[in-house]
Amino acid sequence: MLIKTENLWKVYEIGNEKVQVQALRGVDLEVKKGEYLAIMGPSGSGKSTLMNLIGCLDTPTQGEYYLNSRLVSQMNDDELAYIRNKEIGFVFQTFNLLPRATALHNVELPLIYNGTESKERLEKARKALKMVDLEDRVTHKPNELSGGERQRVAIARAIVNNPSLILADEPTGNLDTVTGADIMKLFDRLHTDGNTVIIVTHESDIAKYADRVVHIRDGMIEKDERLK
Amino acid sequence: MQFLESVGMALRSLISNKLRSILTLIGVIIGVMTVIAVVSIIAGMNRYVADQINALGSSTFFVNKFGITMSEEDYLKALKRKDFALQDMEAIKERCPLCWKVGARAVAFKKVKYREKYVSDIAIAGATANITEISDINLSSGRYPSEFENEHNRRVVLIGWEIADNLFPNQDPLDKDIKIGGHYFRIVGVAKKRGTFIGQSQDNFVLIPITTFNKLFGTKRFMSIFVKVENFDSMQEAQDQVRLVLRARRNVPYDKPDDFAIMTSDTFMDLYRTFTSTAFLVMIGVSSIALVVGGIVIMNIMLVSVTERTREIGIRKAVGAKKKNILWQFLVEAVTLALVGGLIGIILGGIIAKVVAAFTPLPASIEAWSVITGVIIATSVGLFFGIFPAMKAAKLDPIACLRYE
Numbered sequence: 001m002l003i004k005t006e007n008l009w010k011v012y013e014i015g016n017e018k019v020q021v022q023a024l025r026g027v028d029l030e031v032k033k034g035e036y037l038a039i040m041g042p043s044g045s046g047k048s049t050l051m052n053l054i055g056c057l058d059t060p061t062q063g064e065y066y067l068n069s070r071l072v073s074q075m076n077d078d079e080l081a082y083i084r085n086k087e088i089g090f091v092f093q094t095f096n097l098l099p100r101a102t103a104l105h106n107v108e109l110p111l112i113y114n115g116t117e118s119k120e121r122l123e124k125a126r127k128a129l130k131m132v133d134l135e136d137r138v139t140h141k142p143n144e145l146s147g148g149e150r151q152r153v154a155i156a157r158a159i160v161n162n163p164s165l166i167l168a169d170e171p172t173g174n175l176d177t178v179t180g181a182d183i184m185k186l187f188d189r190l191h192t193d194g195n196t197v198i199i200v201t202h203e204s205d206i207a208k209y210a211d212r213v214v215h216i217r218d219g220m221i222e223k224d225e226r227l228k
Numbered sequence: 229m230q231f232l233e234s235v236g237m238a239l240r241s242l243i244s245n246k247l248r249s250i251l252t253l254i255g256v257i258i259g260v261m262t263v264i265a266v267v268s269i270i271a272g273m274n275r276y277v278a279d280q281i282n283a284l285g286s287s288t289f290f291v292n293k294f295g296i297t298m299s300e301e302d303y304l305k306a307l308k309r310k311d312f313a314l315q316d317m318e319a320i321k322e323r324c325p326l327c328w329k330v331g332a333r334a335v336a337f338k339k340v341k342y343r344e345k346y347v348s349d350i351a352i353a354g355a356t357a358n359i360t361e362i363s364d365i366n367l368s369s370g371r372y373p374s375e376f377e378n379e380h381n382r383r384v385v386l387i388g389w390e391i392a393d394n395l396f397p398n399q400d401p402l403d404k405d406i407k408i409g410g411h412y413f414r415i416v417g418v419a420k421k422r423g424t425f426i427g428q429s430q431d432n433f434v435l436i437p438i439t440t441f442n443k444l445f446g447t448k449r450f451m452s453i454f455v456k457v458e459n460f461d462s463m464q465e466a467q468d469q470v471r472l473v474l475r476a477r478r479n480v481p482y483d484k485p486d487d488f489a490i491m492t493s494d495t496f497m498d499l500y501r502t503f504t505s506t507a508f509l510v511m512i513g514v515s516s517i518a519l520v521v522g523g524i525v526i527m528n529i530m531l532v533s534v535t536e537r538t539r540e541i542g543i544r545k546a547v548g549a550k551k552k553n554i555l556w557q558f559l560v561e562a563v564t565l566a567l568v569g570g571l572i573g574i575i576l577g578g579i580i581a582k583v584v585a586a587f588t589p590l591p592a593s594i595e596a597w598s599v600i601t602g603v604i605i606a607t608s609v610g611l612f613f614g615i616f617p618a619m620k621a622a623k624l625d626p627i628a629c630l631r632y633e
Contacts, residue, residue: 096543100241
């Protein structure tokens, strides 16, 4: 089991009066290695919060989260950073590339933070960019790339460290329909290659690409359906 | 890896925003520049003055009734003291066994004339023949006035290079007669050119025997006695001997201070140092203020930079950057920024020093240690003022950062 969460709760305190917002209210989720999963829900459903927890960007207020049999829900900031680097590959709606760095430098960023040597870094980065069909764009900066190309760079960065999990948050949100479809085909390919992919989205058209859809509403899992 | 990586990123960041970088660095540049320029000028002067003063030799000391007066009041008081006479010199010769060579010199300012040409306000130096023992005047031709001529009040003169140049542009001055203060003198020697000392020409003098000087130009007000000892170690004792002799001759009561002054090259060096130490302190004051201001500017710019790059920090953390990675990155940027400012300051300071040396009488000598100090100062400013923004960046929450517009 790659991901196992038990009774995951996340409560925020907002404002001076410390108003309590219950973003997640007891989520139990299991994801096997190699699965292709979509987490779907409307705005405010808690799907972003769940994604942040799964991606180890945050820790739950209550409950446990095992990633690759490691209890990550109690880890400190530095340990979480390590896990993010090794196990998680993020893809964001707004691409989130370093604007003044080349595609190559953007992709090698995770490798820099785990101490990989320069030569090896460049090799791996080039390989990742090749895998997303961008080998002839390595020296371009983000503002010299189209939306679809930028997302490809982001995906290359996500896979460069061979993570256990690819986590994408509305990956086609800033792309037109055609480019969006191309990107989803790319995710298909990554899945076929053996990667575990989780897409967080509010669009059912995008969720349809996955094998399984987990519907979330008001901080709880409503429905867990197998599509294929 | 991290270090070079960060330095590279820092430099890239600096270059991509040249105008902002320069404005940021003005404080540090001024601070370091001031240090380098002033230190270079003072070092150059130190070297120069030390050379000049040491030409006197550390085995020589002077005695006169003035000493070094620092105020008009002191000067007027000193003026009232008893003048020295050649008899004092003789007394010292007799009764001061450690005094190896003893002589005297005095100075007045007069017009020097040859035929129709003349030069005014020339230093007329009268001295015993053994002035050669302590003087750094070299001969270009001829000789010094001799002991014999001194004993017989002969009117012979050694002229300075500039006098020769002015009055005898196309002929050999030797054996010619010139008028000094209305009296005729025969030229027996011409001195080699000595150059200038802080803008003052050192070649505008004439040297005559002191006995002649005393006879013709009267005043013994500014007479000094000089003493050279054989061994540097006997300097102190020789001075004590001289002091004893003079106090007796001048009837100074045992409980009153000397009514004359004994000066060594140290005396002059100390005096010189008090002047330069003031300049030094002013410089430190100015550059400290500039550096503190510069540091605060760097800190503010780094804070702005952190805010601007909030998203970027979020991205880095998301892909695995730890707190210390972010801290290090921004700290290195701050230090790199400060160092670039420091280097510019060093170069500008050096240029200023050279320009000052070229266009004013002040010399300059760019010292290695001042450059190293400049680098250290710049680095420290970067570290000290960069740590706060760097820590702020490191503590940011990645989720909040990624949401930041």
